Amino acid sequence: EAYDEEILAHVGLDPALLPRVVRPGEVAGTVRDSHDLPFSKGTLVAPGTGDNAAAALGLGLRPGMPVMSLGTSGTVYAVSRRRPADPSGTVAGFADARGDWLPLACTLNCTLAVDRVATLLGLDREAVEPGTAVTLLPYLDGERTPNLPNASGLLHGLRHDTTAGQLLQAAYDGAVHSLLGALDLVLDEDADPSAPLLLIGGGARGTAWQQTVRRLSGRPVQVPEAKELVALGAAAQAAGLLTGEDPAAVARRWDTAAGPVLDAVERDEESLARIAGVLSDAAPLLERGTAGS
Structure with missing residues (x-):
C-alpha cells in the first residue's frame, strides 16, 4: 500500500x-x-486488481485455502495474512484484492503442453492409460517452475511395451508434478494439508486432470461450478464498495466455490519420486536446453 x-x-x-x-x-x-x-x-x-487476485476474491478464499489453476500456464496460490518472502524468486509476493497477500507460483507448461503431446500421439486428451514407468517432462516452452528457461521436453524410460496412452498420462504427471512442487512453496505452515485443493481454469473440468491431481497430491479436490471467476471477483469488489462489506464475504454469500468434492486417494509417492529423480539427473541438460530423451 x-x-x-x-x-x-x-x-x-x-x-x-x-x-x-x-x-x-x-x-x-x-x-x-x-x-x-x-x-x-x-x-x-x-x-481494481489482477486476474489471479480477482479469481481468488471471486472464490471468497480464506487464508490457507489452496488453488490450482489449469490454463495454458498453470498457477497455484493461496491468500495469506503474512507477507511472503522467497529468495529463490519462485513465489511472487503479490498483494491480494482486499488487503492481504497472494503468494503465487506459475508454470509455463500446463494444458497447452499436454494437449500438444496428445496431438502428436493422435489421441483425445482424455485417452490416458495407467501403469507406466515412463517419465515425460513437458517443458515445451522452457519452464518457470522449476526455473529452467532454456529447457526443452524430456522423455525417459521408453520401452517396447509403452503405449501412447501411457505417454499421454506421463505428460499429465510431469505438468502436475511441477504445480505441486510450486504449491509446497506457496503454502505456509498454517495451511491445512487436508483441505480440498480448489481446481479452476480450463483444464479443471477434464477427468484426466482431476484424477492426476488427486493421485499425485493425495488431497481431496473440489471443482467449483461457477465460471468466469475473474469477473465474479470484480463484481464482488464492486458490491463490497457499494455496501461497505468485505468483498470476499460477498463472494462466499454467492457460494461461488460450491462444486463437487472428489475424495482424497493415497498419494502416488512412487511416481513423484521417479519424476523428481529424472529431473535431478537431467538438470544439467535441461539448464542448457539440450535434453530430449
Whole structure:
C-alpha cells in the first residue's frame, strides 16, 4: 500500500510525481464526464486488481485455502495474512484484492503442453492409460517452475511395451508434478494439508486432470461450478464498495466455490519420486536446453 522509495531512488523517480496509492475498497473519486465510456456521471471509481487476485476474491478464499489453476500456464496460490518472502524468486509476493497477500507460483507448461503431446500421439486428451514407468517432462516452452528457461521436453524410460496412452498420462504427471512442487512453496505452515485443493481454469473440468491431481497430491479436490471467476471477483469488489462489506464475504454469500468434492486417494509417492529423480539427473541438460530423451 505504498511505493518502495529505495527502488524509486535507484531509477531517479521522485515519489511526489506519482499518484497516491489507494487502499482496497477506498473510493478514489467519481466519474466526472463519461465521454464514450459506459458509465454515468457520479459513478464511483476505486481500485481494481489482477486476474489471479480477482479469481481468488471471486472464490471468497480464506487464508490457507489452496488453488490450482489449469490454463495454458498453470498457477497455484493461496491468500495469506503474512507477507511472503522467497529468495529463490519462485513465489511472487503479490498483494491480494482486499488487503492481504497472494503468494503465487506459475508454470509455463500446463494444458497447452499436454494437449500438444496428445496431438502428436493422435489421441483425445482424455485417452490416458495407467501403469507406466515412463517419465515425460513437458517443458515445451522452457519452464518457470522449476526455473529452467532454456529447457526443452524430456522423455525417459521408453520401452517396447509403452503405449501412447501411457505417454499421454506421463505428460499429465510431469505438468502436475511441477504445480505441486510450486504449491509446497506457496503454502505456509498454517495451511491445512487436508483441505480440498480448489481446481479452476480450463483444464479443471477434464477427468484426466482431476484424477492426476488427486493421485499425485493425495488431497481431496473440489471443482467449483461457477465460471468466469475473474469477473465474479470484480463484481464482488464492486458490491463490497457499494455496501461497505468485505468483498470476499460477498463472494462466499454467492457460494461461488460450491462444486463437487472428489475424495482424497493415497498419494502416488512412487511416481513423484521417479519424476523428481529424472529431473535431478537431467538438470544439467535441461539448464542448457539440450535434453530430449
